[in-house]
Amino acid sequence: MDKTMNTPVAPLPDDYYAKRKSRKAWREMPYPEKVRCVVEMQKRVAPIYAARGKIIVPWQISP
Amino acid sequence: MKKTLQVLNHLIEGGVISDYAIGGAMGATFYLEPVMTIDLDIFIISLDKFDLLPLQPIYSALRGKGYLPDEHEKECINIEGTPVQFLPAYNELLEEACNSAQITDYEGTRTKVISAEHLVAISLQTGRAKDRLRVLAFRDAGILNEKKMDDILFRYRLKEKWQQWTKP
Numbered sequence: 001m002d003k004t005m006n007t008p009v010a011p012l013p014d015d016y017y018a019k020r021k022s023r024k025a026w027r028e029m030p031y032p033e034k035v036r037c038v039v040e041m042q043k044r045v046a047p048i049y050a051a052r053g054k055i056i057v058p059w060q061i062s063p
Numbered sequence: 064m065k066k067t068l069q070v071l072n073h074l075i076e077g078g079v080i081s082d083y084a085i086g087g088a089m090g091a092t093f094y095l096e097p098v099m100t101i102d103l104d105i106f107i108i109s110l111d112k113f114d115l116l117p118l119q120p121i122y123s124a125l126r127g128k129g130y131l132p133d134e135h136e137k138e139c140i141n142i143e144g145t146p147v148q149f150l151p152a153y154n155e156l157l158e159e160a161c162n163s164a165q166i167t168d169y170e171g172t173r174t175k176v177i178s179a180e181h182l183v184a185i186s187l188q189t190g191r192a193k194d195r196l197r198v199l200a201f202r203d204a205g206i207l208n209e210k211k212m213d214d215i216l217f218r219y220r221l222k223e224k225w226q227q228w229t230k231p
């Protein structure tokens with residue numbers, strides 16, 4: 001039998017679980033909140049796109 | 064976006080379209096982490112299935128209300144500050160996706176979002192690099208209903224592609 005089969009697996013670092021937990025939290029966010037995040041991303045990437053000659057106008061959403 | 068969805072609902076009430084559902088990146092965002100996108104993809108079911116120009120009635124109705132093509136996203140109509148790309152449900156999978164879309168409430172406004180399993184199937188069918196990332200994001204999130212997913216993959220002959228795209 002392959003000895004490695006019985007070798008205990010080293011626990012994953014806490015960061016791995018923290019990241020997984022935070023991704024879950026993002027997924028479970030209400031949809032309107034997620035839309036606000038998308039608009040925030042649009043605002044942040046707009047100058048980068050503009051530098052490449054593409055204009056992005058962030059969506060108008062209710063506050 | 065609430066006002067945008069209200070305008071879309073008026074298209075149904077006004078008999079311009081039979082139904083619509085949110086797809087694309089904003090459809091995926093409903094189930095997953097928010098992802099960057101520029102437009103809102105709306106899949107529509109026309110009243111006349113055999114209409115050769117299924118988007119024409121939508122564009123006419125929206126133009127009548129003052130909604131014109133987006134200045135920067137030319138293939139979109141700017142509806143209340145959101146560039147909306149209308150896509151006809153041009154095959155059986157898309158029709159099924161629209162018809163079985165999940166009814167939800169967006170800040171008091173009724174709307175429909177394509178199911179996670181159908182979004183995955185559409186991504187597999189579309190086949191771009193970003194579709195592949197979307198399929199993996201859905202799989203990794205562990206939110207897909209295995210039975211429903213299997214059924215869709217089997218009926219639309221997408222099982223092989225699913226296996227290719229998701230193999231480790």
